[in-house]
Amino acid sequence: MRISLINIVYLIASVCFILGLKGLASPRTAPRGNLIGALGMLLAVVATLLDQQIVTFQLIIIGLVVGGALGTYLALTVEMTAMPQMVAAFNGFGGGASALVAATALLAPGSLSNVPPTQLYVATAASGLIGAATFTGSMVAWGKLQGVLRWQPKSDSLQKTINGTLFLASLALGTLVVINPTGVWAYWLLVAVSSVLGVMLTVPIGGADMPVVIALLNSYSGLAACATGFVLGNNVLIIAGSLVGASGLILTSIMCKAMNRSLTNVLFGTLGPTAETASADEVYGGKVKSASAEEAAMIFETARLVIIVPGYGMAVAQAQHSVRDLANLLQEKGVEIRYAIHPVAGRMPGHMNVLLAEADVPYDQLFALEDINDSFPEADVALVIGANDVVNPSAREDKSSPIYGMPIMDVDKAQTVMIIKRSLSPGFAGIPNPLFAAPNALMLYGDGKEMVRELIAALREQ
């Protein structure tokens, strides 16, 4: 009877998770949704603690206190710009925890779970493989985003061979776990090999491709929880893990589409200029016009609609608060402001929106690529700050361009395009941007934050 009671609580928790994610459909209902999700988690934990299987509480209390304190500290102190690496680290902890739980089930078969042996061992192997690779992969992603890990070997055929071998080895070890479950060493060897695999898969991936990797690791942490659910025969783990797995996969696919690249290309391919790519001199040669803050301010003065296109460079320059001040000033002068957010504008899905929300930009001014692109022809000014490849018209026009086909912001269709940038240096794709040489484009050379401040000062003087 107690078993069925705990299962009913788990069912309620699962419903809470679904309702919680459902709440995220709108910024208005989202905080409540998050609370419902947390409530579901609390219910599941309390029900488990009251279960008769648990006989000693010392280690549990230590674990909950240490983990709770660390989690609280990290969550309350993290800078919004550092959100991608924190989510990466959390993904890793989730994956690692799942692999460890599966290990304990293997150490004490029959006591922690009563699922059929084949299911137990297959799921344990899956949990060990996915969980360990998620843990180390996430730690590498964290190190790269945090800037403490700079090692980035080229993804070449040798590396692919190594990865393929590691993957086959982990599959073989997984099979061994299933055939000979009493030999726990096979499981630990599986964890070791998968850990190396996680590192090798993540280490060649560059900064701008990180949104894809984090979304994928998010999905893996869910799948690891799911596999652990099969190990323990616990439906709430299976349901919650599937929800997270689905979420991560959807975000991965959105990010890949936003870059017009396949997942395989992001993970194993390279992006860069080809022999056919026009050189910077051919593209820019004498055609680039620059303007001072005063000249730019005069153009803003007569504008009715200004669309701001922020890229990650804006966040690097910490310019989001200044940009908001500029937008507020323009609004006081009767100008309509919209922000155009490309899906890969930040270092994780939706990152740019959070950075702007932190700077008190109202969310109804934030527009997604497909919702804003038709508005550029009506805009008097498109202000590009810290973005490059996502406003490169070659993606639309030049079939030989390595970024051809990538969805871009059509800023070149605005009356005037202003680009705040330090120099004409290329973006992540390493190719020149014909936008800078367009007849309606003006370069505002300088640091993002300083240039925006100069613009504000110039507008105030007028």
Next chain:
Amino acid sequence: MEAFIIYITVFVLAIFVGFEVITKVPPTLHTPLMSGANAISGITVVGALVAAGAKESTLAAVLGCAAVIMATINVVGGFLVTNRMLLMFKKKK
């Protein structure tokens, strides 16, 4: 075998529910979605609690305790940081 089919059924249906619910989340909220989903994947804490408290063997208990720490960071940190972000998405008065 019968039990396994039930688990697989739950798994497949949950994936479908996940796709239905997540596709309705606007791009603006994708970061909170990730951190929130991340917190939910910390549900593995339930398994970790049993492992740490079942008193099977010392090794199992220690591994369980490590799992409780990791999963709790995930759960507590995930829900808190999501809440912190969501409170920033308020309409301007």
